[in-house]
Amino acid sequence: MNNNQQFEYLLKRHQLKRTEPRLRVLSLLSAKSVATSQPDLESVIGDVDRVTLYRILSAxxxxxxxxxxxDLNGTANYALCSSDCAEHDHHDEHLHFNCTSCKKVYCLDDLDVQPVKLxxxxxxxxxxxxxxxxxxxxxxxxx
Amino acid sequence: MNNNQQFEYLLKRHQLKRTEPRLRVLSLLSAKSVATSQPDLESVIGDVDRVTLYRILSAxxxxxxxxxxxDLNGTANYALCSSDCAEHDHHDEHLHFNCTSCKKVYCLDDLDVQPVKLxxxxxxxxxxxxxxxxxxxxxxxxx
DNA sequence: AATAAAATGCAATAATGTTGCATTTGCGGT
DNA sequence: ACCGCAAATGCAACATTATTGCATTTTATT
Known part of the structure; x- marks a missing residue:
């Protein structure tokens, strides 16, 4: 099963229609280990309306x-959830590293974070x- | 020593001039236990220019x-650092709680957070x- | 009181995000 | 293979948040 087939399956599983813009977003995000900002996505995604991009991301x-x-600028960055995130309940207990210089956000999944008592x-x-x-x-x- | 004197001392200690807008910001922030958003500050601070507020906050x-x-909207919120934060090196190792409903950010200082190995x-x-x-x-x- | 540096206010602009509506498209049912 | 409907897209307008340049005012110091 190649990437594209995986993406199509992913969309279907979530009752989202298979559209070109959505596949592109998935493909772009899956290619990066750092979270990608909306503006970055916008600049590389090609012929997709800004609004559509926002709507895809929030969907x-x-x-x-x-x-x-x-990120440290307060702009939204997006990253694919790790594999099992969708099945169970959205558990983002990983570490986000914000670089003060390049402002990139790294998602470091495999560190164990101790839950804290509130x-x-x-x-x-x-x-x-x-x-x-x-x-x-x-x-x-x-x- | 009352609040206002403390604020004046704080400004002097950081080589910032004692101005009305700055004192107001300090007074507003010190009155709250939750972080305050720029828009919120703007709406209550009275006759201070928006730009001035931005500049005060970044200073x-x-x-x-x-x-x-x-916060969860991606808008900046500000809070006073706990007392000793300025002397030593800016240590924000506390917990920020973001409410999904009211979008407020709570700063919970006195929980110990375990540093994690990167x-x-x-x-x-x-x-x-x-x-x-x-x-x-x-x-x-x-x- | 005079002065220099810093802070403010104003105007203009940029960047980011949202809403309403008409049009197009994917996809299930026939 | 076609139809029809819900969903997705694109466009235009707008809202919100943030930044920059410059003239004016204010603070703190001598």
Whole structure:
């Protein structure tokens, strides 16, 4: 099963129609290990309306196909959820690393994050740990 | 020493001039336990230019007087750093709780967050744990 | 009181995100 | 293979949040 077939299956599974723009978004996001900003997506996706892109992204987010994180500029970035995220309940307990230099957001899935006890009254849905600093690339450049 | 004197001292300590708009910002932020969004500040601060507000906030952020977090809408929210934050190095290792209903951001300072080991190459400056869910107020309303 | 540096206000503009509506398209049923 | 409907798209207009340049005012210091 190639990538494209996987994407089509993914759409079908979530009752989303198989459209060109959606396949492109999936293909773009799956190609990157860092979260991609809306503007970045917009600039590379080609002939797709800005509004359509917004709507695709929020549809995907609702279905649990992707998740959204904000970078240090406050702009939305998107990344595919790890494989089993859609089946169970959207668990984003991974670490987001925000690079202060290039502003990229890295999703580091396989670190275990200790859940923390909150004061009474708060009802927690998801946890996520985020760190800021320099990513390997920018760290090298500065050295 | 009353509040206002504290604020004036704080400004002086950071080589910032004592101005009316700055004192108002400090006073507004110190009165709240939740982070305040730029729009919220703008609407209550009175006769201060929008641009001035932005500049005050970023000046305060640079000096380590306040810190900035993004809420679930991606808009910037600001909160005073806890007392000793300015002296040492800006340590925001506290938990931010984002309410999915009212979109407020709560800063919960006194929970201990376990730092996590990152893959080699990343140079971490700050950690912060964030959780999403319902805050006590909204939790009550829904029940 | 005079001065220099800093802070403010205003105008213009940029970037990001949203809404309403007409048109097109995917896809299930026949 | 065709029909029809719901869903998705594209377009236009608009809303919100943030930034930049420059003239004016204010603070703090001498």
């Amino acid at each position: 995907f987010e609702e279905k649990g196909i992707i998740h959204k994180v904000f 004061p009474a009254g708060f009802k927690v849905e998801t946890f996520s740990l985020s760190a800021t600093g320099l990513c390997p690339k920018c760290n090298n450049k500065e050295a | 305060f952020e640079e000096k380590g007087i306040i810190h900035k977090v993004f 893959p080699a190459g990343f140079k971490v400056e700050t950690f912060s744990l964030s959780a999403t869910g319902l805050c006590p107020k909204c939790n009550n309303k829904e029940a």
